[in-house]
Amino acid sequence: xxxxxxxxxxxxxxxxxxxxxxPLPWKVLDDVSIWTQNWSWIPVPPKGETVIRHTTCAxxxxxxxxxxxxxxTQPVALSGLPGHPTSHGFLCPGGLLGHHLPYxxxxxxxxxxxxxxxxxxxxxxxxxxxxxLGKALARLKTDASAGRFAIIDSLPGRSTSLAYRQLASQFPxxxxxxxxxxxxxxxxxxxxxxxxxxxxxxxDVERAGSILSFGADLFEGWGTPGRLLRKQxxxxxxxxxxxxxxxxxxxxxMAESWLPIWPGTEPILALGLAGVIIREKAFNxxxxxxxxxxxxxxxxRDLLAALPPERTAEICGISAxxxxxxxxxxxAHPPCLALLGGSYSGGPFGEDDYLSxxxxxxxxxxxxxxxxxxxxxxxxxxxxxxxxxASPTDLxxxxxxxxxxxxxxxxxxxxxxxxxxxxxxxxxxKAVVVSFSSVATExxxxxxxxxxxxxxxxxxxxxxxxxxxxVAAFSFSVPLLSPPxxxxxxxxxxxxxxGSARLDWAPLSTEAxxxxxxxxxxxxxxxxxxxYADGAMKSNSDFASxxxxxxxxxxxxxxxxxxxxxxKPELTKLPYFQxxxxxxxxxxxxxxxxxRSKPADETVTLMPFATAFVATASPLAGKLTRESDLYPRAGxxxxxxxxxxxxxxxxxxxxxxxxxxxxxxxRIRLNEAAVPxxxxxxxxxxDADPRNLCEISEDSIWRATPAKLRRLDV
Amino acid sequence: xxxxxxxxFILGMLLMLGIGWFAxxxxxxxxxxxxxxxxxxxxxxxxxxxxxxxxxxxREDGSFCGIPTLxxxxxxxxxxxxxxxxxxxxxxxxxxxxxxxxxxxxxxxxENVYFSHIQHVKLAEIKCERCHGPHGKSxxxxxxxxxxxxxxxxxxxxxxxxGIPSAPWDGMKMDDCERCHAERRVGASCLGCHK
Numbered sequence: 001x002x003x004x005x006x007x008x009x010x011x012x013x014x015x016x017x018x019x020x021x022x023p024l025p026w027k028v029l030d031d032v033s034i035w036t037q038n039w040s041w042i043p044v045p046p047k048g049e050t051v052i053r054h055t056t057c058a059x060x061x062x063x064x065x066x067x068x069x070x071x072x073t074q075p076v077a078l079s080g081l082p083g084h085p086t087s088h089g090f091l092c093p094g095g096l097l098g099h100h101l102p103y104x105x106x107x108x109x110x111x112x113x114x115x116x117x118x119x120x121x122x123x124x125x126x127x128x129x130x131x132x133l134g135k136a137l138a139r140l141k142t143d144a145s146a147g148r149f150a151i152i153d154s155l156p157g158r159s160t161s162l163a164y165r166q167l168a169s170q171f172p173x174x175x176x177x178x179x180x181x182x183x184x185x186x187x188x189x190x191x192x193x194x195x196x197x198x199x200x201x202x203x204d205v206e207r208a209g210s211i212l213s214f215g216a217d218l219f220e221g222w223g224t225p226g227r228l229l230r231k232q233x234x235x236x237x238x239x240x241x242x243x244x245x246x247x248x249x250x251x252x253x254m255a256e257s258w259l260p261i262w263p264g265t266e267p268i269l270a271l272g273l274a275g276v277i278i279r280e281k282a283f284n285x286x287x288x289x290x291x292x293x294x295x296x297x298x299x300x301r302d303l304l305a306a307l308p309p310e311r312t313a314e315i316c317g318i319s320a321x322x323x324x325x326x327x328x329x330x331x332a333h334p335p336c337l338a339l340l341g342g343s344y345s346g347g348p349f350g351e352d353d354y355l356s357x358x359x360x361x362x363x364x365x366x367x368x369x370x371x372x373x374x375x376x377x378x379x380x381x382x383x384x385x386x387x388x389x390a391s392p393t394d395l396x397x398x399x400x401x402x403x404x405x406x407x408x409x410x411x412x413x414x415x416x417x418x419x420x421x422x423x424x425x426x427x428x429x430k431a432v433v434v435s436f437s438s439v440a441t442e443x444x445x446x447x448x449x450x451x452x453x454x455x456x457x458x459x460x461x462x463x464x465x466x467x468x469x470x471v472a473a474f475s476f477s478v479p480l481l482s483p484p485x486x487x488x489x490x491x492x493x494x495x496x497x498x499g500s501a502r503l504d505w506a507p508l509s510t511e512a513x514x515x516x517x518x519x520x521x522x523x524x525x526x527x528x529x530x531x532y533a534d535g536a537m538k539s540n541s542d543f544a545s546x547x548x549x550x551x552x553x554x555x556x557x558x559x560x561x562x563x564x565x566x567x568k569p570e571l572t573k574l575p576y577f578q579x580x581x582x583x584x585x586x587x588x589x590x591x592x593x594x595x596r597s598k599p600a601d602e603t604v605t606l607m608p609f610a611t612a613f614v615a616t617a618s619p620l621a622g623k624l625t626r627e628s629d630l631y632p633r634a635g636x637x638x639x640x641x642x643x644x645x646x647x648x649x650x651x652x653x654x655x656x657x658x659x660x661x662x663x664x665x666x667r668i669r670l671n672e673a674a675v676p677x678x679x680x681x682x683x684x685x686x687d688a689d690p691r692n693l694c695e696i697s698e699d700s701i702w703r704a705t706p707a708k709l710r711r712l713d714v
Numbered sequence: 715x716x717x718x719x720x721x722x723f724i725l726g727m728l729l730m731l732g733i734g735w736f737a738x739x740x741x742x743x744x745x746x747x748x749x750x751x752x753x754x755x756x757x758x759x760x761x762x763x764x765x766x767x768x769x770x771x772x773r774e775d776g777s778f779c780g781i782p783t784l785x786x787x788x789x790x791x792x793x794x795x796x797x798x799x800x801x802x803x804x805x806x807x808x809x810x811x812x813x814x815x816x817x818x819x820x821x822x823x824x825e826n827v828y829f830s831h832i833q834h835v836k837l838a839e840i841k842c843e844r845c846h847g848p849h850g851k852s853x854x855x856x857x858x859x860x861x862x863x864x865x866x867x868x869x870x871x872x873x874x875x876x877g878i879p880s881a882p883w884d885g886m887k888m889d890d891c892e893r894c895h896a897e898r899r900v901g902a903s904c905l906g907c908h909k
Contacts, residue, residue, distance in 0.1 A: 007722040014726030021727075022734020023875045027742070031863035037824065038865055044825040050777040077828070077905075096905075 048072035054081070054532035054556030056463050057095045058456045058477035061155060061181070062224040063463035064091055065532055065558065068099070068480060075099040075457060075480050080226065083535040085560055086469055090226030097618035101455045102481055104619050106439040109484040112450045114440065121440060126486065129449055134500025136432045140171050140405055141501075147404020147427035148173040152417070154409050156392060157379060157464030159513030163491045164409070168390035170503050175398055176390040179417055180348060182216075183223060183467035186340045187373060189358045193569040194368065198375030202470035206231050207371030209333035210240035212273075212326070214266045214357050216341035218243075219251045221610065223468030240333050242326055244269060245341070247609060247638070247680050248673025259326065260675050262317040263605050263704040264592055266349070267356030270338065271589065272312030273327050274359045275304040282331035284365030290571050291363075299582035303589060315596055317675065335366035337373070347608055347694070347703035352588045355575065362576065368569045374470045375567055380524040382516035396701075400424050403431055408447070409490055410437040418683075418691035419446045420661070436490045451493050454483035460510060462517060472561035474521060476514065476553050515550065521559050522546035532556030604643060604679045606659060606707040608690040611682045634684035637666035637709065640674045647709055654712040657681070659693040659705050665712065679709055739875040743859040743868050749816050750808075751800040754850045762790075766842045766850055778831035781817050784808060818858035820869040821846065821886055826908050838898070847883035 019025060048071050057064045065084030069077040078096055082089035113124040113132075124132075139146045149171035151164045156178045168174035187201045194201075205211070205227050216222045218241070219229075232239050232254070243255035244266065252258040261269055277283050283291060294300050309327075313320040330336035338360035342349035366372030395417065404427045423446060426433070435447045438455040453459070461477040491510045498505035521527075525541045529552055540559065543549040553559075575581045611631045625631050632638060637657060639649070649655055653668045657679065665688075666681060674680055681690035694702035757764050769782040787809065794805050808815050823829060834840045842850060859868035871877060872885030879885045888907075895902045 003722075006719055010719045011722040011726040014723035014728075015730045016726075017723075018727035018730030019734060022731050022738070023877075024730075024734035024738045027738070027871075027875060027877075028863065031742075031861055034824070034864035034866065037826075052775050052777075 046072050046074055053480055055457070055480060056475040056477045056556070056558070057087075057091065057098060058459065058461045058463060059094055059098055060092075060221070061464075062087065062466045062468075063473065063475055063477075063558070064095055064224065064226060065475075065530075065556075066091065066095065066098075067532070068457075070480065073480070081532055081535075083530070084226075084532070085530050085537075085558060086224050086466065086473060087226035088230040090229050092221075092225045093621065094618065095225075097621050098456050100618040100620055101438070102458060102483075104439055104455075106619075107455075107484075108438065108440045108450060108452045110486050111452065112440050114447055114450060129451075130496055130500045133432070133434060133449060133497055134502070136405055137171075137497060137501035137503070144172075147431060148175055148402055149405045149407075150175040150177055150398065150403045150425075151407040152177045152179060152395075152409060154179060155464070158462040159382065159517050160409075160462070160489070160491050160510065162382070162389065162513060163494050163508045164407075165389040165392075166387070166508070167494050167498060167503075167505075169388040170498070170505070173402075174390050175393050175403070177395050177398065178392040180394055180396070181467050182340075182342050182348070185348070186342070186354050186358070189354050189575065190367060190373060190569070193571070193573050194375035194567050195570070197377065198564060198567065199378050200376045200465075200472075201373045202376040202465075203337065203339070203468045204371050204374045204470045205337060205468065208335060208337040208366075209371055210330050210336045211242070212330055212336055212338045212360060213241060213243050213245075213251065213255070214270065214338070214340045214353075215245040216339040217249060217251050217610070218339070219254050220249065222251075222339075222341065224466050227468070240329070242329070246607065246675040246678055248671075249609075252673075257322075257326075259316075259318050259322055260673070262315070262596060262675060263607050263678055265316040265596065266340070267353045267585075268307065268312060268589055268592060269316045269318075269323070270356040270360055271303060271585075272307040272309060272316070272323055273330070274356075274363055275307050275312075276309060276324060276327035277331055277360075277363050278304065280327070280331070282327070283363040284334065286365065287363065290577075293577055297577075297579045297582050299579060299586050303582060303586045307589075315593055330360070330364055334364045335369045335372040336360065336364040337366055337371075338364075342703070347691075348701055349703065350697075350701045352585055355581065355585060359576065362571075362574070367571075368567065375564055375569075376465070376470060377472050377561055377564060379464055379472050379474055379517075380520035382513070382520045383523070395421065395425070396698075398425050401427055403427060406431060406433045408433065408435040408437075408443055410435050410443065418689060418694075419443065420692045420694070421696055422446055424696065436493060438487065452484065452487040453490055453493070454479070454487045457481050458483035458487070459489065460514070462514060471527075471563055473558060474517070475558040478554055478556065515546075518550040518553060519546040522549045527559055527561040530558045530560065532558075602647070602708055602710075603706045604639070604647075604677055604709050606657065606690060606693060606705045607678055607680050607703070608683045608694065609680055632669065632680075632682045633667075634682060635664075635666055635688045636669045636682060638669050638671040638674050638680040639678070639709070640676045641670050641672065642676045643674070643678070644668065644670055647711075649709070649711055655709055656712050657690070657693065657707050657709050659707045660695060661693045661705075664688060664690060664693055666709075678704075679707065735875065742862060742875075744862055745857045745859055746818060748818055748855045748858060750803050752855050753800075754852050756853075758850050770842075772832055772836075776832045781819060784812070784814050787815075818860075818867070820849075820856075820858065820867045822867060823870070823886070824866075828907055838900070843883065844894075845883055845886065847881065 051070045051072070053068045053070055055066050055068060057066050064087030065081035067079045067081050068075045078091065078099055080087060080089040080091040111126045111129045113122040113129055115122050140149050149168060151168055153161050153164050153176065165176045168176040190201055203223070228239065238256060241255040242257045242259060243252040244259045244261055245252060246260055246263045248258065278291060309320040309323040313323055338357050340349055340354060340357040361367055361373055368375065403425050406422070406426060433447045434449045434451060435443045436451050436453045438453055440450050456477065458479050458481045459477065460479050463475045463477055465472045465474065489510045491508055495507040521540070522543060527540045528537050529540055529543070529549065530537050531552060533556060543552070626633050637655060644650065649668045651668060651670045655666050655668050657664045657666050683689055683691055693707065694705045696702045756762060769786055771779055773779060787804065791804060791809060794801050807813065861868065870886045872879050874880055877885070879890065891907070892902065
């Protein structure tokens, strides 16, 4: 038999078919892909014994208890502590992925000088940077035209905060700025009403009869995440939560009912509900004298009379029946917690908004009652106190174009203030901005220098009372990893800068300040200490010494103050009983009604909103959520189909959003749950931040800005 | 002529089928002996009467010990327990030198996998044999067969090159985990097993 080319080709064809029908190519492919995962240079956790350690999450002020599974010394997984008294075993998605943060590709390990215009770093040695900053600081003391020194503390109440306050006090007009926390600010209406012993209020959400949330992102960053989730799981009646906001947020999806109101009409709805409660005498019976006193104020009577359910419904864009039903619901399940959202992320509310919504807390008997807003002691002050402390100031209280040197503690990234708000406070073209951060992108468009600090799990950090917790609490976030050599604590940077500026400065240390705090807590003998390792609760007075208490804190523990004795609020101190309050509220409401009654033309209302923390907490999770479309991406614009139809826009189209502050390219996303006439744009740390388009009022408030949205022809 | 052509095609196909199904597995795996011949049967049988958990137990915090350390062996073998060759090697090479035994682990998983023994053994009450087979009754340790490409044990893929398990414990890859979870109607999220 002669073998020719045809035979060879047939043989090869048979071989190819035989190969395809055998496991050889498929198994080789599989094994090669596994082999590529095992290249020696790919970082893998070291092999070793599994060790369980404990710490407190420092990514937001909530301070959740964390169980850390380590292989050797390397944290590989984080989970909640089921018995933890404040977080109850829950962690938010960002908290679960906190161990990714030290490996952020944007991490900086050396001080950086930024050219914000060119969006790049400039080569400069750490010594040169310290020298530059020292000179700039020294100039503030001698040259009044250089502007004032200011420092922004993203997590006030720590001992580190004392170092900041002391530094601010070194300069004439030195200002210590505390960003307005959404929860604390919403409760400031009641400041001082329980006397000097209880300067703060907490929220007893576990025992609340019902919750009325005006845009508070209860399941996406508000307060301590575990508290509401546990209440929802354990209560047969559910949360009895009514979510009032123009967007169908994740919190709205979790609520029993959602009232999609027109942006900016929150105080009108609150006053409308208050009117129904008062007319139907459904308020707390103990408040009758107070209501009688309020009824003596003509502006109060006029305002509530002008807002019957039908009129309120018309202004707010919901039905009158929904208003009456909501009023009945909250009156039937007292105490009703009326919570107002608003933060630097999505846009803060104004003082009049807080007054209007908190009137509901007063009427339903939530003020000072179990399940309502409860008086809370402050953390025990350290002794001896640090001398010369600048008083905390709200950003709104700082005059425009007055800051010559601004330091920003970016420890809690979620509290970030939009650059546009900060920029207007800076002396034009001359101010120096320094941020303490682990990444160069934080305030990158504003900062001139970034000084590297340790991130969560690398830093020893105090966690003071969470804004929402009903009693004072304290714990430490203990380091489980070593930070890069140049990343030092903000207190250490403050010491170095003070030295470089030749200030009259006694160096402080984080450790010494922490010891002083432990001593203060030990000395007060109040409350109890929860140990993370064994879940035991031990009375504070049972610790033999401050050293023993300190040891417990360092291995993972939380101190909780004891509940205060019942104390009655002094209602006469409240602004509600001052006639001028109602005159102002009346004017404010009329202005809002006027804006609302303008016919819809080509304009829409721009509403920035914050996406869930998971999208920003971990570089990996951020990538996954962006690429999977799980959350809206930076640059997306959510509008209702009817608004899209009115503006001749379609899903996925490129469009331009324009306000008096500038323009922003966006991608149209149709969303049935967006209130017509409104465009929702997620905030981002990039140039696409919609907050930079918002009209910011003198009191640093913005929330709903008129904007034009038009299609971009490609 | 046409018949010859078909014959060449079939020959080529059979040759590659033979190589793929029979020669390839022989070439893919290399056999490595364990450092010490260990009889599970002797330890778990009537003579010693031990259970799996006596050596492969759980720590107080619930984590799994895995392969026991030399300290465990020393509890009984601080003095030689007989005159077998394995006993001599154990005593001479490891116990007297205080050197850990470099066991080759048949079930070693990739670095990105976390398997909780306590969830499966205590909570789900799954027997050790479900995943490890009758290993606890073996007289000698089977040879460790290492995949020359991926580096993992043959026990992960399973004995058959097709990947089709011949017994419930044949194979410890993700497919096998998912199959068992599906059979028991137990959900599994990515982060449940992957770090």
